[in-house]
Amino acid sequence: MLTLQNLAATYGEGRVVDHIRLQANVGEVTCLVGRNGAGKSTTLKAIMGLIQTSADTLSLDGQDLLSLPTYDRARFGIGYVPQGRDIFQNMSVQDNLRIGLEANRQTQHVPDYIFDLFPILKDFLNRPGGDLSGGQQQQLAIARALVTDPKILILDEPTEGIQPSVIQEIGDVITKLKDKMAILIVEQYLEFVLKIADQCYLLEKGQILMSGPTATIDQTQLKHTLAL
């Protein structure tokens, strides 16, 4: 379980997010939604230790994360897929996956279940990452995070720039994975969120405006705040 209590993060002087409280549990997909600039990516960067952060609690399965550098947070069990995916374009699919494996202390092999989730990656193992379509690169980025055997998978806007059929496939994969690990997604595509999220947090101007189970959250206010 990932727990954030009273988290704040700054770039230099300006405080971009503040008083963030959030919990992401195994068995659930947790979505953080909000308009452009609300502070969604910043919250994820704070969880990963990529920017200056303070919090009463920032922990994963009881382990304090604030005291760990980014690399050790990944090793402890955070699989993070940043916005834009950050695939190594000139490296093969296989080598992209090998880089993920470096954060795995148990094995140096890609587990079979990952190729069951993303069969295309097996076919394209020797192709450069940059030759893959946007959707395939998103699949590779998720696979690269999964080979670390994470306790939580964190995805920043996984549907961005991806065609609808692949969005559906990614949604199906996320739903399959949630019993193995906690899943936290930042997303602006509300239709996708309402389909896959069990818990929703709405971020507005760096603060959580409302949160709750997707089934009972005020969707009118969600849409209003996202200006849909």
Ligand SMILES: Nc1ncnc2c1ncn2[C@@H]1O[C@H](COP(=O)(O)OP(=O)(O)OP(=O)(O)O)[C@@H](O)[C@H]1O
């Ligand atoms: N490296 C940075 N230095 C200074 N300010 C930044 C930096 N990155 C983001 N910001 C500012 O922090 C605020 C929140 O940005 P953030 O990227 O977290 O928003 P977001 O909700 O993820 O938006 P988007 O959906 O557009 O990605 C914005 O005002 C943004 O301009």
